[in-house]
Amino acid sequence: MSFQDIIFYTFSAILIASALGVITFRNPVYSALLLVLSFITCAGLWLLLEAEFLAIALVLVYVGAVMVLFLFVVMMLDINLDQLREGFWKWFPFGGLIALVMVGEISIVLMGKYFGLDEMPTPKPHAADYSNTKELGRLIYTEYVYAFELAAVLLLIAMVAAIALTLRHREDKKIVDPAKQISVQKKDRLRIVSIPAEKKNQ
Amino acid sequence: METIQQYFVQFFGTQWGSMLFSLATNMIFIFAIVVPLLLGVAYLTFAERKIIAYMQIRVGPNRVTFFGIPWLRGWGQPIADAVKAIMKEIIIPTGANKFLFVLAPVLTIMPALAAWAVIPFSPELVLADINAGLLYILAMTSMGIYGVIIAGWASNSKYAFLGAMRSAAQVVSYELAMGFALVCVLMLSQSLNIGDIVSGQEGGSLLNWYLIPLFPMFLVYLISGVAETNRAPFDVAEGESEIVAGFHVDYSGMAFTVFFLAEYANMILVATLTSIMFLGGWLPPVDVMPFTLIPGFVWLLLKIAFILFFFLWFRATFPRYRYDQIMRLGWKVFIPITLIWIVVLGLIMQLPESVRSVFPLNIWF
Numbered sequence: 001m002s003f004q005d006i007i008f009y010t011f012s013a014i015l016i017a018s019a020l021g022v023i024t025f026r027n028p029v030y031s032a033l034l035l036v037l038s039f040i041t042c043a044g045l046w047l048l049l050e051a052e053f054l055a056i057a058l059v060l061v062y063v064g065a066v067m068v069l070f071l072f073v074v075m076m077l078d079i080n081l082d083q084l085r086e087g088f089w090k091w092f093p094f095g096g097l098i099a100l101v102m103v104g105e106i107s108i109v110l111m112g113k114y115f116g117l118d119e120m121p122t123p124k125p126h127a128a129d130y131s132n133t134k135e136l137g138r139l140i141y142t143e144y145v146y147a148f149e150l151a152a153v154l155l156l157i158a159m160v161a162a163i164a165l166t167l168r169h170r171e172d173k174k175i176v177d178p179a180k181q182i183s184v185q186k187k188d189r190l191r192i193v194s195i196p197a198e199k200k201n202q
Numbered sequence: 203m204e205t206i207q208q209y210f211v212q213f214f215g216t217q218w219g220s221m222l223f224s225l226a227t228n229m230i231f232i233f234a235i236v237v238p239l240l241l242g243v244a245y246l247t248f249a250e251r252k253i254i255a256y257m258q259i260r261v262g263p264n265r266v267t268f269f270g271i272p273w274l275r276g277w278g279q280p281i282a283d284a285v286k287a288i289m290k291e292i293i294i295p296t297g298a299n300k301f302l303f304v305l306a307p308v309l310t311i312m313p314a315l316a317a318w319a320v321i322p323f324s325p326e327l328v329l330a331d332i333n334a335g336l337l338y339i340l341a342m343t344s345m346g347i348y349g350v351i352i353a354g355w356a357s358n359s360k361y362a363f364l365g366a367m368r369s370a371a372q373v374v375s376y377e378l379a380m381g382f383a384l385v386c387v388l389m390l391s392q393s394l395n396i397g398d399i400v401s402g403q404e405g406g407s408l409l410n411w412y413l414i415p416l417f418p419m420f421l422v423y424l425i426s427g428v429a430e431t432n433r434a435p436f437d438v439a440e441g442e443s444e445i446v447a448g449f450h451v452d453y454s455g456m457a458f459t460v461f462f463l464a465e466y467a468n469m470i471l472v473a474t475l476t477s478i479m480f481l482g483g484w485l486p487p488v489d490v491m492p493f494t495l496i497p498g499f500v501w502l503l504l505k506i507a508f509i510l511f512f513f514l515w516f517r518a519t520f521p522r523y524r525y526d527q528i529m530r531l532g533w534k535v536f537i538p539i540t541l542i543w544i545v546v547l548g549l550i551m552q553l554p555e556s557v558r559s560v561f562p563l564n565i566w567f
Contacts, residue, residue: 064344
């Protein structure tokens with residue numbers, strides 16, 4: 001067993017254990033943190049596949065931003081576990097169907113020889129100066145530029161929609177415009193009045 | 203080195219020998235980076251107390267010394283502080299989540315140290331010379347926030363939780379501006395490798411540093427760096443006048459000290475990155491005789507110290523920002539500036555060579 005194999009099996013074991021933890025832990029904060037762990041180990045596995053851009057982007061986007069906001073929400077919710085369990089049998093057929101589809105997809109990969117996957121040549125390992133990021137960028141901005149732009153527009157629409165749905169205009173909010181605050185002059189606010197000196201009571 | 207490697211190969215066999223040898227050398231390199239870094243952190247706290255003291259016309263720590271030497275008075279203070287912190291009891295609150303409470307400081311300091319793996323100290327002196335170095339640093343620094351959030355939640359205290367929420371929102375917002383500022387750097391250098399970014403600024407004098415063509419980005423990066431490390435004037439996460447001490451209000455002893463160490467290690471990291479991305483890293487300011495004699499490592503240290511001085515200066519000068527103004531600065535000022543600058547830079551890079559060469563100083567390469 002080579003060094004790479006050891007890394008692969010260690011990371012896979014951690015990934016599977018943490019992914020199981022995500023769905024079995026009762027405390028949602030633990031689940032979210034284990035999801036972070038599984039993202040990081042997954043990034044480690046992708047590094048073994050020479051996909052360093054994807055691996056680091058996974059950590060940067062999902063671990064660094066998305067899961068932070070997830071944790072943010074999960075920590076502030078007061079979740080009643082009994083209420084969550086109520087609909088279990090009602091939704092069981094639907095969940096089972098999704099599970100079946102996933103098992104099917106995984107079996108296509110694992111039992112590749114029945115589907116002719118083993119006829120694909122193994123990808124050749126690249127030299128040390130090969131930059132995965134550069135190659136990916138070249139493909140995205142030349143050959144697949146329309147698909148890339150479409151995905152970007154889709155994300156933009158989702159973002160605008162989310163903001164538009166949650167935006168509320170409050171009448172009683174107290175807000176000051178910093179530009180106005182800065183441009184205030186002495187004569188706008190200050191009134192100097194001359195008051196005659198009072199005589200001392202004797 | 204070669205002979206030691208031979209011994210390893212003879213002892214462990216050809217397959218494992220070289221692997222274990224690189225493991226051992228990497229461990230030594232890691233210690234060679236982390237130990238000076240932690241010493242630097244200790245003396246940065248001393249520098250902070252001294253500098254702020256002189257700015258406020260005080261003297262600062264001036265008692266603890268080594269072996270009674272009078273002119274070293276005050277220099278023993280960080281050591282004394284460290285000994286005190288180790289001796290103190292770590293109190294875990296009754297309602298706290300014990301496991302996460304202890305895990306949080308570790309999660310804070312881990313990314314602050316891990317990011318140093320790709321920092322080049324001179325053209326040859328780098329632990330991991332990887333192609334995606336800049337991305338790696340962005341990924342590592344974005345993970346530092348977990349320690350703060352977990353500390354806030356696990357403490358089971360309202361003040362700590364409020365501090366964690368504030369800090370999380372602030373760091374996530376400023377990370378965007380920081381990332382976009384670095385996008386400008388990588389557009390100019392056309393590489394994600396940090397060594398290549400420094401080499402791209404080579405060319406005779408400080409006029410070639412990215413500081414000049416990217417001056418607005420330098421300011422955005424430096425200010426976002428201050429916000430990212432939760433330092434004054436952006437330290438609402440601690441905000442002792444409102445929420446006592448924010449996320450680490452329930453921590454004591456060494457557990458608190460680890461948060462403290464992580465904050466200062468992050469400061470040094472941001473200062474290092476600023477000097478590498480914008481101030482030419484190990485390059486001397488002018489490529490003439492007396493300056494080139496000084497090794498590049500010393501130049502990098504000088505630049506880091508220069509940026510760190512700004513951090514301390516800011517703390518002594520500015521009052522704390524109001525929370526809504528922090529968010530306004532991040533989202534409504536910095537992100538538009540960086541986005542516009544990326545477009546401007548892209549347009550200039552697309553100009554034909556004959557037009558570009560007319561620019562003054564030829565800073566746009």
